[in-house]
Amino acid sequence: MFVWSAQEPDYQPVPGDVDETVALKSRSGSIWHKSFRICGTGRSKWRRLLLRCLIFILGFNLLLLVLVPIFKPSYSKRPAHFSGKNIHGEKVFIAANIEDEGLIRGAWRKSVFDLIDLLGPENVFLSIYENDGGPGVKAALEELSTLVKCRSHIISDHIDRSKLPTVQFLPNDKRVKRITYLAAARNYAIDPLVDFPLLNSTIGPFSTPLTKFDKLLFLNDVVFSPKDAADLLFSTNIGPDGRTRYDAACAMDYVNPFKFYDRFALRDNEYYESGLPWYPWFTPGGSRAESWHDVMQQKDAVRVKSCWGGMAAFEARWFAESVRSVESASMDSLSPLRFRSEEEVFWDASECCLIHADLQDLVRRATGSAGNIFVNPYVRVAYNEATFKWLEFSRRFERLGFLSHVILGWLLGQPKASARAAEVPGHQVAHAEWIYSDPPNLKPGEMFGVEDMSKFGTWKKVEKTATPGGYCGGPMLLALRNPAPKKGEKYWEKINPVIPYVDFE
Structure with a gap:
């Protein structure tokens, strides 16, 4: 049964324009803040992942540093036959x-x-x-x-x-x-x-x-x-x-x-x-x-x-x-x-x-x-x-x-070998040798520097019988100093040819 009330109904007010703008701004700020947090969280994840990787690598290396010398040392335990003695009385x-x-x-x-x-x-x-x-x-x-x-x-x-x-x-400069x-x-x-x-x-x-x-x-x-x-x-x-x-x-x-x-x-x-x-x-x-x-x-x-x-x-x-x-x-x-x-x-x-x-x-x-x-x-x-x-x-x-x-x-491209490593002792070979030639009209006592060597010689093809040890050497000169070294200097020096060495096949 319907009953009429004298009280006025309790209606909710409709939002006005100002309040609605504030609410929209609030929601917009909230969305932007969430987006910012999402992006920040991504960078943090990468930083945490990188940090974990570094910690793992550091920990793994520290573990190796402890375990290798204990369980896998190199050349530390001498073989049983090493006695440190002259058992057979050899001379x-x-x-x-x-x-x-x-x-x-x-x-x-x-x-x-x-x-x-x-x-x-x-x-x-x-x-x-x-x-x-x-x-x-x-x-x-x-x-x-x-x-x-x-x-x-x-x-x-x-x-x-x-x-x-x-x-x-060089002229006037013979070296040992x-x-x-x-x-x-x-x-x-x-x-x-x-x-x-x-x-x-x-x-x-x-x-x-x-x-x-x-x-x-x-x-x-x-x-x-x-x-x-x-x-x-x-x-x-x-x-x-x-x-x-x-x-x-x-x-x-x-x-x-x-x-x-x-x-x-x-x-x-x-x-x-x-x-x-x-x-x-x-x-x-x-x-x-x-x-x-x-x-x-x-x-x-x-x-x-x-x-x-x-x-x-x-x-x-x-x-x-x-x-x-x-x-x-x-x-x-x-x-x-x-x-x-x-x-x-x-x-x-x-x-x-x-x-x-x-x-x-x-x-x-x-x-x-x-x-x-x-x-x-x-x-x-x-x-x-x-x-x-x-x-x-x-x-x-x-x-x-x-x-x-x-x-x-x-x-570094290792291993490296000498240009003459393949030479067989006793066999005929052809390779480059620096041949010195005296200049005409040389004044007594006139001296020259290493940079002048190209004026007085060149590489020439030489055929000869190979000697043992081609694999030992390289294109350089290790010579005693001339004149004698000053105090504190090494008694020898390394001299490289001014003109690059190119060997003959």
Whole structure:
């Protein structure tokens, strides 16, 4: 039933124009604010994702930094056959060229004396040849000679440069090659190896003469472990009978706890230059990458074609006696090895690489088989005591540099090889040689600079018989300074030809 009320109905007012505008603005601002928040949230997500990636990468690297040296250290656990002893009583000729007075009086001398004790003084001959090291070095060596227990020949001398071969690329400027000079010093150090009166001495504690040596050990001015030196000599690439199977074996030398030094002499088993100077030292390039694979397997005998590494061991017979060639019907006599340099003006190579090239050639001609040359990465030396003390620790971390070595090596186009790496000793080859020609009307004493060399010579095609070691060298000249260096300057300099080298096919 309908009931009429006297009250007026409760109507809602209709919004006016002003209120509606305010409401629309409010809603518009709300939409804009939401849009802004949505865009801001997107950027935050990317920032958070990037931050998480960085944290993950950092955490992963920290994890590797902890786990690798514990569970996957490099060349840290010596093989079981490494004894650090001269088990078979082998005879060792130690040769050294050293000019560091501090090392002669300190770490080097102590290590040499400990090595002599370890090998047995009656089994060792020590030959040191030093030239132009100064009065302090001479006095230090004289003191050493009074203390050494084995037979020895220790000389401080002067090499007469006027008697060494020279090369010329400028008028009135004949130069002695640095490598010629170094080769002469090394040869003087091994001179007593053959026909030296003291070898036959039986005076004092020596009851038997040293008529034949089994090993030849070269030492640079390095800090080293006597046990490591013994393992290089007697434990590298041993056979079932416990005897070594090498013609040469080298240590690895370091200038800081992670940086290997002597890349100038090192060539892998395919004649390529080594890679960057940290682990794994060699690149996976080439057709076989044998040196690289040997390192990956942590072998004590990494196959190479040449090396030095501050300390190098050889089978002494290749330096001590003439051998017969199996390649000729007349069985020609082959002379013992000696260090040498390249004869060309603008082609130089390390004497330590060339000696291995000559060694391989001699072994092939004497036996009909290839020479066995190895690097032993377990054996490491350094050029100062501080670096040497870190080497046992730093090697545990060196695998961490593997990825950077591979990537940077690839970017740099490694491995690289010498332009003459494919030359076969004894075969006819044609390549470029710098030929110097004297200018007419030259005034006495008139001097010229390196920039003038193009006026006095050029590259010419020369046909000749290839010598061993084409893979060792490159188009450069390492020459003793002329005139003599000023105080504080190096005694030698590197000179590159002004006209670029282009070899002939």
